[in-house]
């Protein structure tokens with residue numbers, strides 16, 4: 001895909017996420033890896049109204065070189081895309097159910113979303129670490145996010161929201177949506193004897209689709 005294609009795809013996915021309530025106001029940010037740098041949603045922009053021409057561009061050293069001022073979460077996206085060289089995009093949302101789990105979960109441990117459905121395992125993976133709380137935009141979060149991203153495609157920022165990576169922007173968006181639906185299921189079924197996928201079933205999914 002060309003950079004222009006990716007700019008248009010980013011704006012279209014942003015609008016789609018916003019229209020379906022995965023993001024409200026100016027919450028959330030998205031980055032996409034390019035051959036010569038990165039695209040990033042501008043700070044204080046609504047994912048629902050992104051102008052492809054004004055999306056921020058950063059060079060390979062993460063310096064702002066074009067478009068509007070980038071998201072204040074550059075450090076967050078840099079940590080994930082550096083830790084996961086195979087990742088092509090990162091989506092950060094404040095989607096309600098995943099954020100709720102991020103308020104219940106113990107920072108430093110894995111989030112309490114059990115493997116209830118195959119698609120959660122296939123899209124998000126086996127582990128969902130919870131990164132301790134940092135003020136949004138705080139550069140000191142970078143080592144903790146980097147460490148979490150080394151072992152997992154997705155994570156929850158405690159008391160803040162989910163961060164999900166994918167090989168492509170499409171993969172990252174689909175995984176972020178699946179994570180939100182799985183968080184909703186986990187909360188709906190909390191305290192009930194829901195049947196989980198067995199470790200063997202999880203292994204089978206990851207070896208087939210992982």
Ligand SMILES: O=C(O)[C@@H](O)C(=O)COP(=O)(O)O
Nearest residue numbers: 027028029043044071072136
């Ligand atoms: O929660 C925050 O403040 C940020 O993580 C966020 O979601 C929006 O910040 P910008 O991307 O700088 O608008």
Ligand SMILES: [Zn+2]
Nearest residue numbers: 028136160161
């Ligand atoms: Zn945020």
